[in-house]
Amino acid sequence: MRRCLVCDEAMKDALTWRNLLKPLEAKAICKGCEGKLERITGKRCSFCSRSLAGNYSSGDICFDCTRWESDEQWSGYLSKNISLFHYNEHLKGIIAKYKYRGDYALAEIFVPYMREILEDMEYDLITCIPLSDERLKERGFNQAQALADLLGLRTVELLTRIDTEKQSKKSRHERMTLPQVFQIAKKDLLRNQSILVIDDIYTTGTTLRQAAKALKKAGAKAVSSITLSR
Template sequence: MNLFPQAQCLICHEIIQPLMGWRAIFSEEKELIICPTCEGKFEKIQGEKCRICSRSFQFLDERFRHGDLCHDCERWEEDPEWKGYLDSNHSIFIYNDFFKEVMAKFKYRGDYVLAKIFVQSIKEFLRKTTPDFLVPIPLSNERLYERGFNQAEAVLIESVLTPTVPLTRIHSEKQSKKSRLERIHIPQIFQVDHQIEIIGKNILLLDDIYTTGSTLRHAAKLLKESGAERVQSLTLAR
């Protein structure tokens, strides 16, 4: 019997060397997902950060910080059309070059198994909050056909969590190609399924990357206008 079965890193595919010693033998067995080298390349957001969007203040010029808000969130909150819809966003990792490459494999090259990498972080966050619904940001039918799966929904499913889908996407243009101003002024990109009772509910949106916050705010605005009490979001990277 092999107490230490070999496992391959889901990212670099190198053999993961298990921890040795009595503590490893008698501790709860955990599935080996990624090697220490790849794990070390993920940078968690730590220290002071924006109260709303989780932007790290560590390397942010003071000109772009206003108390506990970053400049972008202050502009969102000064706009009466958007103020107060997204209560907060929590982002786990910094969107560095390594994360960008991992996400490209996951989203655009169809490497579904990479969803497993984020399971522990998702579960750790959900120990601190108890939303009524976990809502993955939906893709357009065109994007879903291209990718084969919704990456946000995949992470929830791999975490053995049940997604609720009260939103569908009605605007199919790629948001990543638009400027912040263009994203703000596009029409509502979602519609809500009124058969799902969201009045008074605490909702957690899930998406892969927080860029300008426009997509999440479109979703939050529609949900709150439809009766949701609170809308937060969790994104893998910022």
């Protein structure tokens, strides 16, 4: 019998005609824990997926992205980010166990949701936000690459990271004014290609916009991204 990867509760799939005729992908999380995940639905920012249920936007673009796109240093690099969930306390706990405590198996929770979104995305190449050598040694694996591997995606290492400081320790202003932290690894593959970047969390958008800027300046046609949470 399968057990929930979050609460360890035993899970039993209901036997229905639909399941018999078209088996569903087995989920790694029980209905109770799944119910605590908040999908981002309804009206959202066309750039970053932020929910626009509130006074956060001008039209279909949130105020954060309006500021990014009005800055000539950042405008036009990241075409679109799609995030799956709100970063609530439940998801924060799951990601902390996954990302910082090395519970690699928790990546399985997100596979069905990401596969659903990927079906509607267009891209030529997929890459993951890389960790610095120091951070990779500390964690033991790249959390974004682990998701891609479980999804069976063929990724290309297009970026290398040249910073070592933890972004989680930085203030919002510090993140948004960081110098470029990425270098291009395989420039010859980028010309006129649409790139999809995978990462775990969209916070200020700095990391993904820096990656998009590096990729587009090296010849990429367009850069979009998918993240677990926003």
